Amino acid sequence: MKKPDGKVVLLGDMNVGKTSLLHRYMERRFQDTVSTVGGAFYLKQWGPYNISIWDTAGREQFHGLGSMYCRGAAAVILTYDVNSLQSLMELEDKFLALTDSASADCIFAIVGNKVDLTDDCALPPDENRPEKSVASCGAKVRKQVRAEDAIALYKKILKYKMLDEKDVPAAEKMCFETSAKTGYKVDYLFETVFEMVVPIIVRQKAEGPPQTVDITDYKPAKRTKSGCCA
Numbered sequence: 001m002k003k004p005d006g007k008v009v010l011l012g013d014m015n016v017g018k019t020s021l022l023h024r025y026m027e028r029r030f031q032d033t034v035s036t037v038g039g040a041f042y043l044k045q046w047g048p049y050n051i052s053i054w055d056t057a058g059r060e061q062f063h064g065l066g067s068m069y070c071r072g073a074a075a076v077i078l079t080y081d082v083n084s085l086q087s088l089m090e091l092e093d094k095f096l097a098l099t100d101s102a103s104a105d106c107i108f109a110i111v112g113n114k115v116d117l118t119d120d121c122a123l124p125p126d127e128n129r130p131e132k133s134v135a136s137c138g139a140k141v142r143k144q145v146r147a148e149d150a151i152a153l154y155k156k157i158l159k160y161k162m163l164d165e166k167d168v169p170a171a172e173k174m175c176f177e178t179s180a181k182t183g184y185k186v187d188y189l190f191e192t193v194f195e196m197v198v199p200i201i202v203r204q205k206a207e208g209p210p211q212t213v214d215i216t217d218y219k220p221a222k223r224t225k226s227g228c229c230a
């Protein structure tokens, strides 16, 4: 197998949809998943580069592996569920420290998934949209996490990493809302990240062997009937 030139890692609480996002992007479909055990990766050819995209397990007992997967990562995609404020808070409390082993110039993206379950008509009707009311929203629920909450987390990450806002991509550019189910903004997310990762790969290659996990000995996780990584 060709060695990857760079690495992107998905981190986040269990059930937020990391595996589903990766399936949607790589396999172009939404399918049943089982909770990830350990981790698994896909290889994506991006221009002349091979990028490994690592799907990690959100389950607590596997958090220890997260920092190993993040070693030398050029980008980390911190994923939460827009319907769970807790899942956003966990990114700061439990997952951010796992990224200490990532590349010094690692890119951070914050992704709120499952927007298909929400509807902005579930927000209180405003004067511009008086016709929309909570009653018309069917099964859709009010989004628990606002875009500003994700932006605030991005700014905290910069502080934690001791990075200056002027030297990194703007928070508004790095906070995404997606739906793995409908595909909403999934390509945009991954492709924005890949574009940003290329200069990091170029630098890593110029500086010598990348500090990536050696996957040549890696035994891919057993696949279920649905093709999902177990």
Ligand SMILES: Nc1nc2c(ncn2[C@@H]2O[C@H](COP(=O)(O)OP(=O)(O)OP(=O)(O)O)[C@@H](O)[C@H]2O)c(=O)[nH]1
Pocket (backbone or CB within 6 Å): 012, 013, 014, 015, 016, 017, 018, 019, 020, 021, 031, 032, 033, 034, 035, 036, 037, 056, 057, 058, 059, 113, 114, 115, 116, 117, 178, 179, 180, 181, 182
């Ligand atoms: N409605 C909706 N459901 C989703 C979406 N993404 C994932 N799900 C569902 O959420 C559940 C969890 O999805 P996974 O992709 O397995 O979540 P995960 O983050 O990989 O979870 P772990 O592997 O346990 O860390 C599954 O039932 C998915 O079908 C989405 O965008 N919309």
Ligand SMILES: [Mg+2]
Pocket (backbone or CB within 6 Å): 018, 019, 020, 033, 034, 035, 036, 055, 056, 057, 058
């Ligand atoms: Mg998973």
